[in-house]
């Protein structure tokens with residue numbers, strides 16, 4: 001696939017090198033941004049046009065801009081890594097490009113061609129390569145997103161959109177690395193209903209999850225886990241991560257993609273890696289009562305959540321209004337740690353990449 005060319009307007013006032021070095025020593029997550037952004041416009045009349053890399057800065061939006069009223073917005077999240085040999089790589093960006101198109105379809109938005117999606121990210125990472133942190137677990141987190149930019153209050157798919165990519169240097173997502181988290185079972189709020197937008201990566205899903213996440217924090221938990229909206233019985237996923245359950249016979253279960261769960265690229269990669277190692281992986285509905293019973297009987301030995309930002313996060317304790325239960329030792333489990341190590345080694349170019357998942361460039 002040939003990369004389209006992006007017109008580059010260099011930032012005339014980038015962050016000074018010594019200041020950048022200071023900031024990159026402790027980037028945190030999502031609070032520090034690079035000098036540039038990628039931008040492409042779409043209109044009914046012109047289609048995709050005006051692709052460029054430009055100085056990162058505020059957007060001027062008319063108060064009647066459609067997204068501010070009806071939330072027609074989608075996004076993606078992926079990381080650029082510095083490889084041991086100095087090269088730069090993305091992990092399975094073709095999958096993000098495809099999912100971005102699928103999210104666009106669901107939200108009645110135009111589909112960005114894959115070469116523009118990947119080209120915009122490559123061009124931005126090249127412009128801001130000196131922002132990739134040189135830290136253990138460090139990466140440049142990339143946030144492509146698109147929103148309805150038409151100035152119009154009528155309820156219909158907009159006739160103008162803005163696609164942007166911003167980049168944020170990141171250390172480890174959860175402080176303390178792979179420490180096990182405590183999660184709160186939301187018995188009142190649900191995340192996605194059949195026929196809804198659960199499989200689309202749209203801001204609206206997150207907006208609807210925040211009150212449940214706030215409840216989780218109030219209950220002394222780190223994250224919220226959602227049950228299915230129809231029966232309030234089947235374990236679906238966290239606000240932004242998919243779930244895996246590891247049993248004492250070595251097999252693994254993860255909830256199936258039935259349209260209410262976000263099809264995570266980390267999820268799919270973990271399934272492939274586990275199967276290659278001879279582990280039986282079942283994509284199967286798993287009930288909340290069963291989860292508790294299996295944890296208590298010892299049949300369930302590990303649970304972990306996964307997603308691009310935090311990669312793999314062990315779940316130690318599950319809390320609900322009925323009480324709490326602990327999984328295994330309450331700390332990171334062996335299979336969890338082994339799968340995480342395998343995945344991150346491939347992502348960072350430290351292990352063979354038989355699937356061609358690592359997209360090298362620059």
Ligand SMILES: *Cc1c(COP(=O)(O)O)cnc(C)c1O
Pocket residue numbers: 077201237238239240241242262263264265266267306307308309
């Ligand atoms: C993005 C996301 C995930 C994880 O997807 P990855 O492709 O693995 O990063 C899981 N759940 C939700 C709700 C998400 O938005």
